[in-house]
Amino acid sequence: MAANSDEILHDFPPMIRQYKDGRIERLMGTETVPPSVDPETGVQSKDVVIAPEINLYARLYLPKSAIPGSKLPLLVYFHGGGFVVESAFSPLYQKHLNCLVAEAKVVVVSVDYRLAPEHPLPVAYEDAWLGFKWAVSQSNEEEWIKEYAELNRVFLGGDSAGGNIAHNIAVRFGAEKLDGVNFIGTFLNCPFFWGKEIIGNEETHGITGRDYADRLWHYACPGTTKGCDDPRINPGKDLKLSGLGCKKLMVYVAEKDILRSRGLFYKELLGKRGWDGEIEVVDVEGENHCYSVEYPTGEKGKEMIKRVASFLNQ
Structure with missing residues (x-):
């Protein structure tokens, strides 16, 4: 050695x-569980191959109440983990999405994008876009989407780094469009947005907190030329922000999360840029980063899932 x-x-x-x-x-997020019929919720899941040449997969979820021909909203979801850990197959996300699917009664495609540093950004963004395009093009192919998903009601969602990815896919959809897809809204749970300038209460977390986020972004995206003001991590620097491709947004932030101020500022940014959609920001007292993913069956986790379910069924 x-x-x-x-x-x-x-x-x-x-x-x-x-x-x-x-x-x-990897010190966390490496455990995986197989797809299943969840004994608590009755939600079914299965795994599919999106692009075998790059090992791109997804886990699909279907609620117990699904009836063939009775169409349900389609949610394309991206897991968190700082772009470097976790997967669509982890027990953490299996439980979280089982709970969400059971409450919201939606079809979910959870994309297992490739991770940095082995696959540095923008690989995750490209994988996510491929996954999104695959999901909304399966009206005559993948059985669960063909039989149960309504492509007239498409949503994006994600937590932490996955929230960042969902935002970037929404921006890309606004610029490129996809024929025949009615992209309604995006749900962001404690999204990983950042920037060089300190805003809000970020300084109360100390230099360690800001230093960690700075370093993590550069580690995941070593090719960036604009650092933490790269528009992919700092929406305030994105000239395409006004063209965000959906008309409805729901953003959750948590009081004890260093990313809270960025989530709150996101609403202000969209207003300044002239985005003409509707945005609801929910600021949860006393909670930490992505608390609802960690504890989806806790009181506040259940409350959030109910609210997101309402958002997905509007």
């Missing part, structure tokens, strides 16, 4: 660590 094999090059506890010899150690 090389003498320097245990020397750490990048360290992002509790998520990931990279050593100077190139080894990557």
Whole structure:
């Protein structure tokens, strides 16, 4: 073993660590569970291949109450994990989406995009766009989408880094469009937005909090030329923001989350840029980052899922 094999090059506890010899150690988000019929909710799930040449997969979810020919909203979802950990197949997201699908009675396509640093950004964005296009083009192919999904009611959603991805896919849809798709709204749960300038209460988290977010973005997106003012992480620098491709947004932020101020500022940004849609921002007291993903059956987790279900069925 090389003498320097245990020397750490990048360290992002509790998520990931990279050593100077190139080894990557994921400290969380590596466990997976198979698709199933959930005994508590009756929600079914199955895995599909989107693009085998790049190992791009997704997990599909179907509520117990689904009836062939009775169409349900379609939600394309992106998991969190700082662009570097977690998957669409983890027990964390299996439980979270089982709860959401059971309450909202929607069809979900949870895209398993590839992770940095092995696949640095923009790979995750490209995978997400491929996954979105695949989901909305399956009216005559994939059985669950063909039989149960209504492409006249398409939504995007995601938490943390997945919320960032959902936002960027909504912006791309606004610029490129997809024929025959009625993209209604986007749900962002504690989205990972950032920027060079301190805003709101970010300074109360100390230099460690800001330094962590700065470093994580550069680690996941080493090719960025604008750093934390890259428009993909800082919507305030995105000249395409006014063309956001949906007309409805729901954004959740949490009081104890360092990303809270960015989520609140997102609404102000959209208004300044002239986006003419509707946005609801829900600021939850006393909670941490993505609390509802961690505890979907807790009191506040259930409350959020009910509210998101209402958003998806408007």
